[in-house]
Amino acid sequence: MTRDEHSLIFDRSRPGRSATAQAPGTAGDAVGIPDALRRRADPGLPAASELDVVRHYTRLSQKNFAIDTQFYPLGSCTMKYNPRACNSLAMLPGFLNRHPLAPAEHSQGYLETMFELQEMLREVTGMSGVSLTPMAGAQGEFAGVAMIRAYHRARGDDERREIIVPDAAHGTNPATAIMCGYQVREIPTDASGDVDLEALKSVVGPQTAGIMLTNPSTVGVFERHIREIATIVHEAGGLLYYDGANLNAILGKVRPGDMGFDVIHMNLHKTFSTPHGGGGPGAGAVGVSRRLLPFLPVPVVVREDSGEYRHAAETDFPQTIGRLSTFAGNAGVLLRAYVYMRMLGRKGMTRVAEFSTLNANYLQAELRHAGFDLAFPERRATHEFIVTLKRQAKETGLTAMDIAKRLLDYGYHAPTTYFPLLVPECLLIEPTETESKETLDGFVAAMAAILEESQQDIDTVKSAPHQLPNRRFDEVAAAKRLDVIYRPETAF
Amino acid sequence: MPFIPHTEDDIRDMLQQIGAGSIEDLFEEIPADLRAPPLSGIPEGLPEMEVTRLMQQRATRDGEPLNFIGAGAYEHHIPAAVWQIATRGEFYSAYTPYQAEASQGTLQLIYEYQTMITRLTGMEVSNASLYDGASALAEAVLMAVRINRRSKSNRILVPGALHPAYRAVTRSIVGNQGIELVELPWDDRLGSIDANGLEAFDGQDITALVIAQPNFFGVLEDVDALTRWAEARGVPVIAVVNPVSLALLKPPGEWGERGADIAVGEGQPLGAPLSGGGPYFGFMTTRREHIRQMPGRIVGRAEDADGRPGFVLTLQAREQHIRRSKATSNICTNQGLVVTAATIHMALLGDAGLTRVAEACWQNTHQLAARLSGEGIRPRFAGDHFHEMVFDFGPDAQARVAQMSRQGVLAGHPLAAEYPDLANCVLACATETKTAGDLDRYVEALA
Numbered sequence: 001m002t003r004d005e006h007s008l009i010f011d012r013s014r015p016g017r018s019a020t021a022q023a024p025g026t027a028g029d030a031v032g033i034p035d036a037l038r039r040r041a042d043p044g045l046p047a048a049s050e051l052d053v054v055r056h057y058t059r060l061s062q063k064n065f066a067i068d069t070q071f072y073p074l075g076s077c078t079m080k081y082n083p084r085a086c087n088s089l090a091m092l093p094g095f096l097n098r099h100p101l102a103p104a105e106h107s108q109g110y111l112e113t114m115f116e117l118q119e120m121l122r123e124v125t126g127m128s129g130v131s132l133t134p135m136a137g138a139q140g141e142f143a144g145v146a147m148i149r150a151y152h153r154a155r156g157d158d159e160r161r162e163i164i165v166p167d168a169a170h171g172t173n174p175a176t177a178i179m180c181g182y183q184v185r186e187i188p189t190d191a192s193g194d195v196d197l198e199a200l201k202s203v204v205g206p207q208t209a210g211i212m213l214t215n216p217s218t219v220g221v222f223e224r225h226i227r228e229i230a231t232i233v234h235e236a237g238g239l240l241y242y243d244g245a246n247l248n249a250i251l252g253k254v255r256p257g258d259m260g261f262d263v264i265h266m267n268l269h270k271t272f273s274t275p276h277g278g279g280g281p282g283a284g285a286v287g288v289s290r291r292l293l294p295f296l297p298v299p300v301v302v303r304e305d306s307g308e309y310r311h312a313a314e315t316d317f318p319q320t321i322g323r324l325s326t327f328a329g330n331a332g333v334l335l336r337a338y339v340y341m342r343m344l345g346r347k348g349m350t351r352v353a354e355f356s357t358l359n360a361n362y363l364q365a366e367l368r369h370a371g372f373d374l375a376f377p378e379r380r381a382t383h384e385f386i387v388t389l390k391r392q393a394k395e396t397g398l399t400a401m402d403i404a405k406r407l408l409d410y411g412y413h414a415p416t417t418y419f420p421l422l423v424p425e426c427l428l429i430e431p432t433e434t435e436s437k438e439t440l441d442g443f444v445a446a447m448a449a450i451l452e453e454s455q456q457d458i459d460t461v462k463s464a465p466h467q468l469p470n471r472r473f474d475e476v477a478a479a480k481r482l483d484v485i486y487r488p489e490t491a492f
Numbered sequence: 493m494p495f496i497p498h499t500e501d502d503i504r505d506m507l508q509q510i511g512a513g514s515i516e517d518l519f520e521e522i523p524a525d526l527r528a529p530p531l532s533g534i535p536e537g538l539p540e541m542e543v544t545r546l547m548q549q550r551a552t553r554d555g556e557p558l559n560f561i562g563a564g565a566y567e568h569h570i571p572a573a574v575w576q577i578a579t580r581g582e583f584y585s586a587y588t589p590y591q592a593e594a595s596q597g598t599l600q601l602i603y604e605y606q607t608m609i610t611r612l613t614g615m616e617v618s619n620a621s622l623y624d625g626a627s628a629l630a631e632a633v634l635m636a637v638r639i640n641r642r643s644k645s646n647r648i649l650v651p652g653a654l655h656p657a658y659r660a661v662t663r664s665i666v667g668n669q670g671i672e673l674v675e676l677p678w679d680d681r682l683g684s685i686d687a688n689g690l691e692a693f694d695g696q697d698i699t700a701l702v703i704a705q706p707n708f709f710g711v712l713e714d715v716d717a718l719t720r721w722a723e724a725r726g727v728p729v730i731a732v733v734n735p736v737s738l739a740l741l742k743p744p745g746e747w748g749e750r751g752a753d754i755a756v757g758e759g760q761p762l763g764a765p766l767s768g769g770g771p772y773f774g775f776m777t778t779r780r781e782h783i784r785q786m787p788g789r790i791v792g793r794a795e796d797a798d799g800r801p802g803f804v805l806t807l808q809a810r811e812q813h814i815r816r817s818k819a820t821s822n823i824c825t826n827q828g829l830v831v832t833a834a835t836i837h838m839a840l841l842g843d844a845g846l847t848r849v850a851e852a853c854w855q856n857t858h859q860l861a862a863r864l865s866g867e868g869i870r871p872r873f874a875g876d877h878f879h880e881m882v883f884d885f886g887p888d889a890q891a892r893v894a895q896m897s898r899q900g901v902l903a904g905h906p907l908a909a910e911y912p913d914l915a916n917c918v919l920a921c922a923t924e925t926k927t928a929g930d931l932d933r934y935v936e937a938l939a
Contacts, residue, residue, distance in 0.1 A: 009604050009839050023845035024569070024852040024924040031740060031854045034876060037712050039742050042843040044611040053839045054573050057832075061582035063597035064589075068581025081495055082585050085540045091575070094551030099561045100769030101905050103897050106557050109550030110768055123533035135623040135770065138812070138824040142665070149668060172824050174817035181668035184817045222521045253519055255528045273495075277829030278598035279588035279620070279789065281771035297664070322664030326564050326626040326657045326758065327769025339547060345537025346530070348494050355496045357518045362506040380521050408594050413587075419813075436497040437506060463797065468593045471797040473804045475592075478794035482783070482806065484617050486607040 010486050012052045019050040063469060064278070065413045071439050073363075075384045075416035075428025076170070076218060078248045078270035080356075083340060086273065090335035100327035104310045110331070111309035115301045117338045118285075124349060125247075125264055126257025127287030131296040133329040140265025140284025141176040141212075141243065146321040147263055147288060147295040148210045148239045149180055154295075154319060157237070160209035164233075166195055168219050168420040170245060173212045182209060189422060193221040193376045200232055208238040215259065216246045216382035218420045219375065220360075220428065230260030239263065239292075247271040248432070249357060249383035252350030262289045271352070272337035283333040294319040299328050355433035356383035363431050363440050370448040375423045384430035386423050387415075393425045398454040398461060400425045403447070405472060406464035410446040494537060555900065558933055560860070562880045562921035563708070563905040564625065564655050565769065566761045568736070568849065569925055570833075571840045574763050578833040588825070592794070592804040598828065599803035602791040605835040612738045612838075613731075613755040614745025615777035619788035620826040625732070625758025626661035628774025629702070631787050631821055632730045632754045633666050633673075635778075636700035638785045638820070639753065640728050645697035646671045651685050653678040653707040654732065656910040671699075683711035683873025683882065690721055698725070703752070704732040705741060709919065710857075710880030711873050712741070719748025728753040735775070736761045737878045739843070739850040744777075754778045763837025764830050773827035773834065784810060787821035852924035853879035856931075860922045863935050872917050880921035882907065882914065889916045892938065901937040 048056075065072065072079035098110055118130040134140040145163065152160050162185045163177035174184045185208075187199045195213070211233050215223040223229070233240055242256040242264035248271045256264045268274050268283040276282075288296060298320045299311035311328060314320060344352070360381040367387060368374055375386035392398040404414030404427070416428040431440055454461045465471060498506075503515070512518055519527075538546070559567055578584070582597060589595030589602075606618040622628040633648050650659055652675045663673055674693075679686040684707065701722045705713050715731075722729045731744035731752035744752035760772035778786055784807065792806030812819040841849065857879045861871055864883055872882040885892055889906060896903040904920030911917070922931065 008600070008607075010607065018842045018844045019571070019840045020845070021571075023841060023848040031851050032858070032876075033712070033740055033854070033878075036716065037714075037742055037876065039738065039740055040746075043614075043738065043743070043846075045608055045842045045846065046839045047842045047844070048839060050571075050573060050840060053836060054577065056839070057577045057601070057836050058580070060597040060601055061577065061580045063595075063600070064582045064586045065591070065594035066582045067585035072587065074587055077587055079585075079587060083495060085543065087579060087584070089544060089547040092547060092551035094554045094556065096765040096767050097556055097559070097567070098554055098768045099559050099567070099766050099902065100565055101561050101563055102554075102557065102559070102902060103894070105897065106554050106902070107768075109553035113547075113550055120534050123531055126528070135627065136823075136825045138822045139623065139627070142822060146664070146668060171812040171814070171816045171819070172822050175812035175815070175819040175822035178817050178819075179665075179669070179822050181670070224521055224523070227523065227526070250522075252531055253528055254522050254526050258526055258528065275584045275829065276587045277827075278583055278586045278595075278601075278832060279828035280825035281623075281773075281827045281830060282825050322667075323657060323660040324627065324664060325661065325770065326624050326655070326772075330770040331768030332765075332771050335547075339543055342535070342538050342543050342546070343494050343540060346532075346534040348537045349531060349534065351493055351496055354515045354518075355493075355498060358498070358503070358506055358510075358515055361510045361512070361518055365510045380518055404591065405593065408591065413594060414591050434495050434497070437502040465593050469596055470593050470800055470802040473592050473794040473796050473802060475794060475804050475806070478792045478804050479806050479809075481792075483793040484603070484606055484783070484790055484806070485610050486603065 072413040080432035081434040086336040126255030134284035136282040164211040204236040210239040214243040389425035614743030622774035628756040630665035643699040682875040711875040731755040739846040762834040856922035
């Protein structure tokens with residue numbers, strides 16, 4: 001590793017150098033800002049040429065694993081191919097240059113597209129209304145639980161203080177319930193991966209505001225008792241929240257609205273293939289049943305009798321939970337989801353569920369043949385499944401983390417590790433529908449090879465990765481020493 | 493089949509290995525009566541060529557009016573290299589960098605971003621970004637409540653001249669936690685916070701003070717005096733700033749005696765296109781002593797087993813995937829790709845470029861004011877401005893703006909709906925993208 005490969009953009013900085021073509025040409029009159037309000041010293045942004053910058057960030061990009069370069073079976077994240085047309089069409093100048101507060105007459109093309117997106121999402125989830133404004137899954141969750149709270153409040157039902165969350169839930173679920181001012185009541189998962197109905201019955205009551213569920217659940221199986229759960233919670237006066245993280249598995253096959261859910265969020269960056277972008281931006285559209293319609297976050301796109309489209313806001317929705325973004329959510333992400341849905345069409349959407357499920361079940365069967373233990377061997381996989389290394393950890397010391405790191409050497413991104421928390425030494429594996437049989441076979445061969453290695457030479461596996469620019473990091477020391485911004489005196 | 497590579501042979505072989513007769517058999521655990529009806533409301537799929545034509549028609553239909561609206565989203569030139577690099581597949585299609593060894597590109601970039609944004613704001617530490625400016629303020633308010641343990645009131649002072657959507661979003665997000673936003677009036681002549689209005693709160697329990705610089709009207713606040721007022725009373729200051737303005741304006745880290753406690757803002761002016769309101773990103777910076785109270789991802793430098801340097805996500809014990817119900821926030825993502833663009837944008841512009849952009853914005857907006865003055869339209873407020881101004885268009889303001897819009901000129905954002913007291917007023921900005929010819933067109937469209 002040469003010094004150059006480690007260098008930061010600041011190391012390329014030279015006083016007096018700049019990419020002048022990027023700045024406006026004319027230096028006009030002096031700027032009349034009072035001295036007391038002015039900055040005294042330059043900020044210290046890099047002084048680099050355009051080529052320096054292009055080369056530096058192109059090289060950085062090459063240090064990433066990405067769907068475009070690697071198989072990325074990251075459970076719960078739905079790392080499917082992000083079609084390039086979705087990107088190029090969302091970046092047409094008319095969309096890119098439209099100001100969010102431009103009058104409706106200069107926004108009809110965009111608003112019509114968003115209206116159709118709302119309608120398609122409504123149809124595919126079986127809900128009564130959709131708002132596109134939440135900017136990420138967690139914000140969609142927030143909107144959903146805030147609507148549950150607004151609903152109870154509007155009925156004068158102020159005693160409901162608790163949200164029920166299964167122990168297998170995503171961490172965002174309990175964190176969201178707290179942000180909405182609720183207390184969290186956890187319930188266990190039974191041995192076959194379903195919600196423990198007896199435990200549920202014992203915790204519901206007049207204090208129950210609702211339950212947050214993912215179906216298929218985070219353990220990769222379809223919640224078979226969903227109707228009983230809906231009945232139990234509804235009879236207690238609570239509402240059902242659907243975490244759409246795993247919607248990919250059931251698209252066109254079963255709809256949250258038909259299962260009895262009152263409110264859902266969809267991760268458009270998962271099911272509808274908008275890019276993950278190294279950690280966002282996402283989009284977390286929410287759908288609601290009829291009784292929650294008045295509480296939708298604004299704005300919502302509506303079509304007038306005249307055929308004109310406009311953003312409806314507080315005046316149209318006086319009971320709204322309010323605004324969640326400065327304007328109207330992540331418009332550019334929503335456009336990408338729209339293009340994807342139009343290319344897929346109704347048949348293509350159903351195929352998403354079919355082939356993601358086929359790939360997961362095939363991979364599950366092949367890994368089992370290769371000697372791996374499944375967490376729920378008697379169940380069908382949905383679009384993902386769990387392998388547990390509990391036996392190997394005991395016998396040879398091989399952990400889920402070891403496999404994850406060694407897979408990187410084989411050119412595969414690691415599956416999700418140690419989630420859900422209730423399965424020991426687990427790998428949550430989600431191949432998605434866009435991967436071919438050959439890719440899955442290659443992954444199985446790598447997993448089998450690692451298992452074999454672990455029996456011959458466990459140290460090689462435990463000290464992986466070996467083929468990447470870096471070995472495993474000391475994260476504890478990093479948190480203690482805490483170097484989060486560059487200072488010249490601490491340069492590499 | 494779009495985006496699905498399976499051949500008939502593949503399907504047959506795979507089902508055989510699974511031991512299932514058909515793909516349909518794989519869904520046998522779903523109760524039959526729950527199965528979805530055909531998705532008749534969803535159109536048939538279209539080939540890429542046809543979707544392209546459809547989207548081109550829609551994008552073109554919205555025209556490309558000459559835009560003088562700012563109000564929280566600003567039109568700036570974005571160097572061609574910015575999005576060409578940001579949309580490389582290795583950035584575009586990567587996940588959150590939890591597997592550090594396979595994500596050094598994204599991690600180092602965020603570390604560089606954190607450095608640049610703290611330098612710009614004059615603060616000590618930064619997170620990897622939040623959703624947008626308004627939601628970043630909401631998170632800052634929650635953070636201030638955690639920082640100021642002495643205060644029991646949960647009352648936050650917020651300028652009335654803060655962006656209305658920032659106030660609305662903050663209210664939506666913190667309202668369920670018993671936090672109250674108390675609005676500070678602005679001085680009717682200057683358009684900045686009325687210092688007398690602040691004195692009314694002397695002796696009261698205030699949890700935090702929000703200061704926007706420039707404020708929603710484009711007016712510059714006396715940030716030092718306001719910060720000193722808060723410092724004297726032990727009240728944390730949350731700064732809401734425009735990042736381009738910071739090339740010229742005193743950074744929040746230098747306000748008053750010891751600087752703001754938290755500085756947030758809309759990152760869009762740093763390389764994100766207007767794009768109908770998003771995706772943008774919210775930045776959040778703070779003092780080092782508060783880093784454990786900050787929400788969102790943070791990247792730190794680390795060493796690997798061979799002592800080689802690199803980067804990891806650090807202090808993850810604050811976050812929802814570890815702390816669950818005790819996390820600092822439910823936030824899970826940052827706006828990774830937009831931050832990628834912003835980092836490249838800042839690296840390309842540098843201090844010199846960003847300063848020239850800021851100066852050109854100031855000059856163009858003040859030239860617009862001079863031109864409008866000639867037409868009898870004057871700035872509503874006498875305070876100093878950065879790159880946006882409230883203009884008094886007279887009693888037929890809305891009609892004039894609508895008439896200009898029909899001619900392809902977006903004159904600005906009418907304030908009547910959000911500020912009934914400013915019903916005749918229009919908020920307008922002219923960034924560096926506007927030429928003398930564009931200003932001519934503005935004036936011609938007025939007639």
